Amino acid sequence: xxxxxxxxxxxxxxxxxxxxxxxxxxxxxxxxxxxxxxxxxxxxxxxxxxxxxxxxxxxxxxxxxxxxxxxxxxxxxxxxxxxxxxxxxxxxxxxxxxxxxxxxxxxxxxxxxxxxxxxxxxxxxxxxxxxxxxxxxxxxxxxxxxxxxxxxxxxx
Amino acid sequence: xxxxxxxxxxxxxxxxxxxxxxxxxxxxxxxxxxxxxxxxxxxxxxxxxxxxxxxxxxxxxxxxxxxxxxxxxxxxxxxxxxxxxxxxxxxxxxxxxxxxxxxxxxxxxxxxxxxxxxxxxxxxxxxxxxxxxxxxxxxxxxxxxxxxxxxxxxxx
Numbered sequence: 001x002x003x004x005x006x007x008x009x010x011x012x013x014x015x016x017x018x019x020x021x022x023x024x025x026x027x028x029x030x031x032x033x034x035x036x037x038x039x040x041x042x043x044x045x046x047x048x049x050x051x052x053x054x055x056x057x058x059x060x061x062x063x064x065x066x067x068x069x070x071x072x073x074x075x076x077x078x079x080x081x082x083x084x085x086x087x088x089x090x091x092x093x094x095x096x097x098x099x100x101x102x103x104x105x106x107x108x109x110x111x112x113x114x115x116x117x118x119x120x121x122x123x124x125x126x127x128x129x130x131x132x133x134x135x136x137x138x139x140x141x142x143x144x145x146x147x148x149x150x151x152x153x154x155x156x
Numbered sequence: 157x158x159x160x161x162x163x164x165x166x167x168x169x170x171x172x173x174x175x176x177x178x179x180x181x182x183x184x185x186x187x188x189x190x191x192x193x194x195x196x197x198x199x200x201x202x203x204x205x206x207x208x209x210x211x212x213x214x215x216x217x218x219x220x221x222x223x224x225x226x227x228x229x230x231x232x233x234x235x236x237x238x239x240x241x242x243x244x245x246x247x248x249x250x251x252x253x254x255x256x257x258x259x260x261x262x263x264x265x266x267x268x269x270x271x272x273x274x275x276x277x278x279x280x281x282x283x284x285x286x287x288x289x290x291x292x293x294x295x296x297x298x299x300x301x302x303x304x305x306x307x308x309x310x311x312x
Contacts, residue, residue, distance in 0.1 A: 001265070003270070007309060015265075017237065020263060021237060024237060024238045030238070033239045033240065034236065034239075034240060035240055036239070036240050037176030041240060041241075042236055043240050043241040043242075044240065044241045045192055045241075046241060047235055047236060047237050047242075047243070048237060048241075050235035050243070051235040051236060051237070052247075054212065054235060056210065057234070057235065061161070074236055074237075076234055078213070078232055078248070079181060079203055079206035079207040079213065080203060080230055080248060081173065081176055081177060081200055081203050081204060081207070081215070081230075081249065082180045082186070082189065082190070082213075082248075082249050083189045083190075084170070084189065084190060084191055084197060084199050084200065084205075085197075085199040085201075085202060085203030086199075086201045086203075087203070088179070088248075089208070090234070090246065092234070092236060092238075092244075093236060093238050095161070104216025118312055122312070123311060123312050124309060124310070124311050124312070125309070125310045125312075126284060126308065126309045127305065127307075128284075128305040128306070128307055128308075129305060129306050129308060130304060130305055130306075131255075131303075131304060131305060131306060133195050133241070137306055137308070139297050140308050141159065141308075143310070144310050145308040145309060146308065146309055146312045147287075147306045147307070147308055148286060148307065148308070148309045149270060149284040149285060149286055149287060149307025149308070149309060150284070150285050150286075150287060150293055150302060150303045150305075150306070150307055151282065151283075151284060151303075151304065151306055151307035152282065152283050152284075152285060152293070152296050152297075152301040152302065152303055152305070153280060153281070153282045153301060153302055153304045153305060154270070154280070154281045154282075154299070154301045154302070155279060156242060156274055156278070156279050156280070156281075
């Protein structure tokens with residue numbers, strides 16, 4: 001079990017897609033939404049190419065000392081006119097591998113995203129957490145987030 | 157007073173920035189965040205250039221039959237791995253000019269965004285509304301959105 005000090009945050013590459021999708025699927029909401037097959041459906045790789053070529057999107061992974069991917073986070077830098085033209089950061093798809101939770105890896109990922117958003121001139125970082133994820137809401141409050149908004153969704 | 161049938165949705169241009177910022181400022185939360193000056197601070201125009209060059213962002217305005225800008229909406233198309241690599245649509249900065257509310261212009265804007273998100277392959281559209289905006293939450297529920305998430309924010 002790697003110590004938190006050995007975890008590094010780095011940009012995700014195509015070879016990480018399988019590990020990331022496995023983490024996305026490994027929780028109640030995600031298990032119904034993802035398709036874990038071997039080989040993985042090509043839609044995932046096409047999506048990776050789209051986001052990897054998007055200069056406003058950073059998909060990063062947390063990697064332990066042995067090179068295993070143990071967490072992920074996507075940050076989108078969104079330009080807009082409101083708040084005097086300040087860009088916003090949107091954090092999505094934060095996951096930590098089940099066997100590596102409660103060791104500060106999620107916090108390392110979110111702190112990376114906050115620093116990057118700040119470096120890109122954002123004055124606001126926002127994220128959605130499902131109502132059922134009380135633990136996640138406590139985690140984000142501890143990091144300084146306020147539950148200021150209602151997150152509304154429409155699925156086609 | 158233009159009939160709703162005369163309202164058209166079109167892509168925003170640089171000349172619309174003043175009208176859009178005036179709408180962003182014309183409500184309790186926005187009035188504290190925006191700077192309405194003549195000329196408008198250059199930050200707004202720099203932000204417009206950034207979003208206008210971003211292929212994943214569409215800033216649109218509603219224009220009445222006399223050419224006046226009476227509403228705005230920003231849609232971001234966000235690629236990502238979750239939900240089998242489906243892109244998501246994020247709706248932000250929806251505003252309708254005070255003298256033109258309750259006439260279906262907001263609904264026209266949101267329906268435009270839903271159609272565009274669907275055309276871009278999104279399976280999910282999401283948005284944040286401030287907790288204090290009960291009217292907005294009822295409006296979005298009527299259009300099919302669910303208050304499924306907590307929207308968390310951190311301001312620098």
